[in-house]
Amino acid sequence: MTTNLELAREVGAHVVLRSITLRNAHIDSNLNPLHVPSDVAMTQGYRSSFSQHEEDGRKQLIVLTDFKFSAKVGAGDNSDAEGVEQSDEDLVALEATFQLIYSLPLELTVDEECYKHFAEINGPYNAWPYWRELVQSVTGRVGLAGITIPVFRPPKIEIQKQEKKIAKEKKTKATK
Template identity: 35%
Template sequence: MQIESVTLAHAELKVGLDPLDMPEELRLSQRFRCRCDLSARKPDHAFVYIDLMLDATSADDAHKGQSLFGLSATFLAIYRLEGAAAYPTDSLEHFAELNGTYNVWPYWREFVQTAAARAGLASIVVPVFRPQVQEIEEQGEISFDEASQSQEATNSTAGSE
């Protein structure tokens, strides 16, 4: 699988700041969700959509809980994947959640910093994305020889493109 592009598909910004009454501290929350779509028009591609949201509320008692800055965006990451339709849906969704988010996250971080600065907020720095470790079902054993043959086949295919 090879990433081909990352684009911003949709964005929305809501600002409720009063420049004369800026809070001392903000409380940030963010969330994201992913989905992977396939297209008959491009059967060797996976389209990964990552929806991200950030909300900044005041931590000050005077404005407790008041939403001051809300940003949402949908990024589209397009991957080249030979025979994409042959992969199980749950495998594609897992790929979207882990790799799609990992590849899109730097774009999200930059987008948040830029939008916050333009809205008059001091720099908001989104932390680096750290994937969560998930247990996977045991797939059975594979011998070293089988793994080497599989890797050699992959390398020879990759070199022919």
């Protein structure tokens, strides 16, 4: 069985990271910094997409990684502190998109699935320090000091590649 990390490595062994840029960012804050709740629940997520281009005699892989962060009044905060409304509304919501440009050898030919897994793993992995810094500085500026996003650990997922599946089906038919 093949993993997503192995498929991503098919591309990762050949890339050179050329740039990481912040494409857009948006923040909404409903936090009263003079009345920060004692219990704040935080969530975050990300997703990546990719496209390929050829420019200046190089193959380029463009990865866009979208991040989301939100902080709400936590379920354990039963205080009715002045200025803190008990609601499902975000205290802070932050969204950002980073663009990563990688160059590849023109002669490299790998399965499209490898590019997909590379984008899903390496896009967030390479942009993660920039995302962590953005969350920490923005949340501090709106009154939620000390927010540190944990280290990124890409999940290892087993993948059944299509050609292995077809070969297995042929072998099963031949033995019947």
